[in-house]
Amino acid sequence: MAYQVPRPKLTFAEKIYLPSVIAGLKITLGHLWRMLRGKTHVCMQYPEEKWDSHLPPHYRGAPTLVSDEFGRTRCVACQLCEFICPPRAIRIKPGEIPAENKFAKVEKFPEEFQIDMIRCIYCGLCEEVCPEQAIFLKKEYAITGTSRAAMMHQKEKLIEMGGIQPGVVNKWNEKK
């Protein structure tokens, strides 16, 4: 059914539009004037001033691999993150932990683990899906590089960025 949109009755001053031009100019020039006098402080001079200390704890920055208190990378190369990654940024090559190793019970570890930071969309699904709580999105957001290779984060770089995060899960504790 056709619906008649109610149109407001305009006065003459509204119809000729020029008073509203002046009213609009008053607003914009007011902002300009306050800005020129330095009364408005909304901009942050980015490289000099940063917001890092105000980042919320759940901030999703670059994905990293964390290690436990024994220095072992928590990752068991189950490849769940590789499968769930929407832009397919993660590549894992699993390897087997030899029997004489202290962590032989874990069976697998990532021989290669790379995240393509050009593809990564910082969605955090890898962190959510990880059964070992081995992959975490840290607060680093300024990921830059001068080549494609530099934007490909390898295992060493990921472990270094992740650091040690003890006491998250203790599934592979020898006493259990």
Added chain:
Amino acid sequence: MNAILHDLADPNSILFMIWTTLAKSAGLLGVVLGMVSYTVYAERRVSSLMQDRLGPNRTGFPISLLGFGLKDWSPILGGLGQPIADAVKLLLKEDFTPAYVKKFYYWIAPALGIAAAIISLAVIPFGSKIGTVDMVIANIDIGPLFIFAISSLGVYGIVLAGWSANSKYPFLGAIRSTSQLISYELALGLSVVPLFLIIGKLNLVEIVHYQVQNGWMLLPGLTAGKLPTLSQVLCWIPVLISFLVFTIAMFAETNRLPFDLPEAETELVGGYHTEYSSMKFALFFLGEYTAMITGSSLIITLFLGAWHFPGIPDGSMSGWPGVLWGLVNIGVFFTKVFAFLIFFIFIRWTLPRFRYDQLMKLGWIWLFEIALVNIFLTALIVAFVH
């Protein structure tokens, strides 16, 4: 050799005319194009300040190379290098030509767009005199008509760009642009007729001389150093109407907001220049801003006394004082133009865009009729006064 040198200095010889004209053209072009880049910078800075941002304030000049503990990024010079960086970027970007465009027209469209804007600068009297040389490149008797004729050719640049790009958004932009420019051309041309009725001349230099003697058209009492006559007071009403109509039509002619329907970023991606990149896009940009400068120069020449400022003499005396005052007059002219450009920018960042039917209604039902009635009103007043 001596004869040639003598000719170069003799104000009546043809060689003298040639080199002064060339010098004037080069100088004017340099000043205007420099002004264009800094208008773009001013636009970005003013708009951002209006929106509580800072705008480009980083790109300075490498003054740290000079030593003295100077820094490249200073709060004073910061950002002033931005136009240079922009120009370098636009020159070095990939000049991509899509496969589906009509090549010939695609290539000449940007050139047409900027040529029309630059050619019409030729008849603008941008200064008084330096010695015996008039500060206008072509002192012709049909100044405003020439500008209207040439600047309306600028629509060819837009139409050809939109059509040759062979893609829907540029095409829509071009169609809108054609109808908009043609509609407002009428109001633009008709709105200045009252001025010619009052002054009785069509030569822009003569119009400026009239204003020097009788006060600016828009502010007759304030600028002539004497009380306005009855005829000036009576004529002021149609002049004010004509100024308003002319300025509004000029906004539409230069595709500035609130009349920027040909580009309308939010509706048409980029409008008629969607398919252009690199320097071809920059030429459209330059053309648009040059048209703005031509437009404001015309408004200032017709209504606001061009290079004249009360108390400042013109540069017709001989020797160094002539040169000095001549340059001061040029400075006054460009200061006025710049003030008007800033006004253009204020308006752009204040008003929302018109709807298409509102645009057409404003052009055809309001401005056109007002301009027509204004002509008859002026004719009555002029007849009454004489």
